[in-house]
Amino acid sequence: MRRRNESAGSEPTAAPASGTETGAETAAAPGRTQRGIQSVEVGGRLLRALADARAPLAPSDLAASGEIPSSQAHAYLVSLTRLGLIKRDALSGRYEPGPLALRLGLLHLAQQPALREAVPRAAALAQALNCSVALCIAGPQGPTIVRYEHASLPLHVNLHVGTVMSLPATSTGRVFCAFLAPEALRAMWATQTAQPVWRGMPHAAHNAQATPTVPAAPDAAFAATLESIRARGYERGIDAPSPGVSSVCVPVLGARRELSLTLTAIGASGALDVRPNGAVVRALCDAAAEIAAAAFPSTST
Known part of the structure; x- marks a missing residue:
């Protein structure tokens, strides 16, 4: 059995975004596929939605932009926050890029x-x-x-x-x-x-x-x-x-x-x-x- 390690104790599921691969497989080469982790790709949709917004987003808006039900997005937001990829403003409750996201961006810029x-x-x-x-x-x-x-x-x-x-x-x-x-x-x-x-x-x-x-x-x-x-x-x-x-x-x-x-x-x-x-x-x-x-x-x- 696959071990689950999501912050809420179970792995949330979400319908794949339109135009994306279903499941966790992406094309690697003609005639071949590589298996990935669907939950990571779903979390990536939230990160991409935040980047596209160019502004802090409320949890419901972030979930909607990432095409994930709010009830399922919460666990992803908790994990992404723990990793430092996003952070939540204590006053507004909105999410914005976190310190790890900044470090990764600076690493890219350093090149x-x-x-x-x-x-x-x-x-x-x-x-x-x-x-x-x-x-x-x-x-x-x-x-x-x-x-x-x-x-x-x-x-x-x-x-x-x-x-x-x-x-x-x-x-x-x-x-x-x-x-x-x-x-x-x-x-x-x-x-x-x-x-x-x-x-x-x-x-x-x-x-x-x-x-x-x-x-x-x-x-x-x-x-x-x-x-x-x-x-x-x-x-x-x-x-x-x-x-x-x-x-x-x-x-x-x-x-x-x-x-x-x-x-x-x-x-x-x-x-x-x-x-x-x-x-x-x-x-x-x-x-x-x-x-x-x-x-x-x-x-x-």
Whole structure:
């Protein structure tokens, strides 16, 4: 007999999703099949539904999106939570990606050439410039920190790996707006318009009232700002969005001039050199050029 080890003591059953294999067999090669574990694949549907939603989901909505009856989805949610693939917010009761999901995502990202080249340079920049340095990539909800090198002196901002940056309110977000492909930017903008995101204020992630939603669409003045960013190749944030904290952000562009990631230096206003030709701007631009040349050799030719 097959031993069962589900969190509820028995293995839930669910009708397979339309268009998927029934049972637990998937095609391995013409004329051959490989047997898998149906319960794992059912749990995977819940994970995929959460990823597709790009936002925390209530248990009933998550079950519906995964095409699993709510009564049967509960046991899967318990097990996925125990594994750390998802977590449930204690206040809202909604599920969101968990720490193990983040670690797996970061492991995948670590294999990307640009990020692999950027990580040691970010650490060196933080030490040389005496400031924090964040590496951000395009996430479903916006520019997302995937590496954060802390400054020697603490900053009064709640930044960490996984933080999503506001598109219009942060220097990092504006660089993404200036260099990201239009279709990807539209998706991010729509996501941030629909729900509040971090704007750089202490503990804002836990206070929706402190985090107003972004405008429905960029205006002409914002478009002009983006043109200026493209022309100079970097963006600054001075005492904004957090008073007393400033930043400088530069893009790392790929072989086809597509945005790969950003380098952002963050420090106390007055201590961080944000002059257009200052040490921080020069160091970040040089580092971005080195990362691009190493990760995308064709960019140096």
